[in-house]
Amino acid sequence: MNGDSPLHLALMLKRDDIVALLLAAGADVNVPNGEGESPILVAVRYGNASGFAALLPRRLNLDRRDETERSPLFWAILENHEDMALALIQRGARTDQCSEGYTPLQLARIQDQARVVALLGGEI
Structure with missing residues (x-):
């Protein structure tokens, strides 16, 4: 593993x-691993809903990006973990950061995640 705690x-x-x-x-x-991934980002990437839920009430840096410049919110949308994306937005994750030229709203539209789009104030 690459610096994983x-x-x-x-x-x-x-x-x-x-x-x-x-x-x-x-x-x-909030400690990053060797790839810059925070524990919350790892929970999202691996689809670990219970681990995600255990971390969420803690004092988290929700906007830390990994070495690919993807935030936990970007990964949640990209991996179709819509409930995680909603929880991150509701907890205050930044929605104005771009990754790979896309905002979370644009990516949610592409992924057809209507609830995320609606929470971000957009339309599909």
């Missing part, structure tokens, strides 16, 4: 029991 690995492997133990022990929820 135990929390990153537990999220990748969807080991909710270990995620809970690490969070209870005070694991850093």
Whole structure:
């Protein structure tokens, strides 16, 4: 693994029991791995809904981008994790950042994610 913390690995492997133990022990929820991925971004990329839910109430940097310049919100939309995208937006993730020339609204339109588009104030 590329600089992954135990929390990153537990999220990748969807080991909710270990995620809970690490969070209870005070694991850093914003530490990036070697690819610049924060734990919340890893939860999104790996489709770990329960790990995502465990992280969400914490003091997270929701806008940290990985080495590809993609934020957790961009990944949530790209990977069709619409509920995660909605939660990130509702928690205050920046919606004005572009990645690969697209805003979250533009990408949500392409991905046909009507709820995300509506929350961002757009139309499909």
